[in-house]
Amino acid sequence: MANRFPAGADQEEIVQAVRRDGYAIVERVLDDAGIAQLKAELEPYLKDTGVGTEDFWGHHTKRFGALIGKSEIARQMLLAPAVLGVADAVLLELCARYWGNYTGVMHLGPGESAQTLHRDTNLWPFNNPAPPLTVATMWAVSDFTADNGGTRLVPGSHLWDDARQPEPDEIISAEMPAGSVLIYTGNVIHGGGANRANAPRYGVALHYVLGWLRQEENQMLTMTRDEAREMPEEVQRLMGYSLGASALGFADHRDPFEILNGQAGDEPASISPQELVDAEEDIKRLNVIAAEGGGRTRFEVEPN
Numbered sequence: 001m002a003n004r005f006p007a008g009a010d011q012e013e014i015v016q017a018v019r020r021d022g023y024a025i026v027e028r029v030l031d032d033a034g035i036a037q038l039k040a041e042l043e044p045y046l047k048d049t050g051v052g053t054e055d056f057w058g059h060h061t062k063r064f065g066a067l068i069g070k071s072e073i074a075r076q077m078l079l080a081p082a083v084l085g086v087a088d089a090v091l092l093e094l095c096a097r098y099w100g101n102y103t104g105v106m107h108l109g110p111g112e113s114a115q116t117l118h119r120d121t122n123l124w125p126f127n128n129p130a131p132p133l134t135v136a137t138m139w140a141v142s143d144f145t146a147d148n149g150g151t152r153l154v155p156g157s158h159l160w161d162d163a164r165q166p167e168p169d170e171i172i173s174a175e176m177p178a179g180s181v182l183i184y185t186g187n188v189i190h191g192g193g194a195n196r197a198n199a200p201r202y203g204v205a206l207h208y209v210l211g212w213l214r215q216e217e218n219q220m221l222t223m224t225r226d227e228a229r230e231m232p233e234e235v236q237r238l239m240g241y242s243l244g245a246s247a248l249g250f251a252d253h254r255d256p257f258e259i260l261n262g263q264a265g266d267e268p269a270s271i272s273p274q275e276l277v278d279a280e281e282d283i284k285r286l287n288v289i290a291a292e293g294g295g296r297t298r299f300e301v302e303p304n
C-alpha cells in the first residue's frame, strides 16, 4: 500500500514513493463527471482511429496523440498538482524547466497481448541505470485490472542496470479504478498488459521530459499558433513556447513565449533571465563515465 494514495494525499509522500520505487498511484483524482467529459471530448478521435500495425504499439490498440488541443479535461490533467508536484521534485533536480513530452490515448481492445517491457527513457542514448529523464503518467479512463491490460511495472527497476531482466514475480499490475493516475519515472521497466477481458482498457498517457532533451511528441506542431495563444500560460510553456534553460531554445534571439504572445520586440532581448541562470546553478551535473558507440543507449552517466 505504500505506493497507493488517495486524491489529496500528502505530496511529499507521493514524491518519496516515486523516488524509492519509481512509481506511485493516486486514486480517483478525476471524478465521474470529469471522466465522462474526457471520454466525450476524445470520442470523435477514438472513433476515427484504427488499431496499430506494429507489435510494440499493439494490433488491438488504438493510439492517437496531440491531446492538448483536443480536450479541455486533458489540459487540466496535464496540470494536475499531484503530478506536477512529482515532476517538479524529480525533473527540476536535473533541468531548469521541463516540457510536456507526449500526450496520448492508449486504448487496448480485448485480445491485445502484453506489450514488451521497456523503459521510456530508451528513446535517448543513455545506459542504465540512468537518471529519470521523464516523469510519465497513465490515467485510467476505464478501470485498470490485471485482466484487462492494466499497465505492468517493475518496482525498483529505475535503479537497475541494462543486463537485469525482471523475474515474473517482480512484475506488478497497476490496478486502479477509473479516474486514478499511475505516476512513474521513465527509467522504470513497464509495458501495457494483455487484455483478456471483454471490454477495452482505456488509458490516457501524459508524459513530461527534461527541458534539455527533445520532446518525443513535438507539441508545438500539434496546433496552430493562433490556437496555442488561447492556451493557459502554463500549458503554452509546457508545449515548448518557453526557454528550456538560459539561452536554450530561443528563436531569432527572442524568448519563444514572447514571440507566441506578440510580446517580443524588434531588437534582440535577454535570453538569459536571472531566474533561469539561478535555476541552472542548482541542478545536478551528470558525470559521463563512458561513451561508446553502438545502438541507441551509449552514454553512461554516474547514477545520482
Ligand SMILES: O=C(O)CCC(=O)C(=O)O
Pocket (backbone or CB within 6 Å): 106, 115, 120, 138, 149, 150, 151, 152, 190, 191, 192, 193, 203
Ligand atoms: O498501455 C500501457 O499501459 C503502457 C504503454 C506504454 O508503456 C508505451 O506505449 O510506452
Ligand SMILES: [Fe+2]
Pocket (backbone or CB within 6 Å): 118, 119, 120, 190, 191
Ligand atoms: Fe512505455
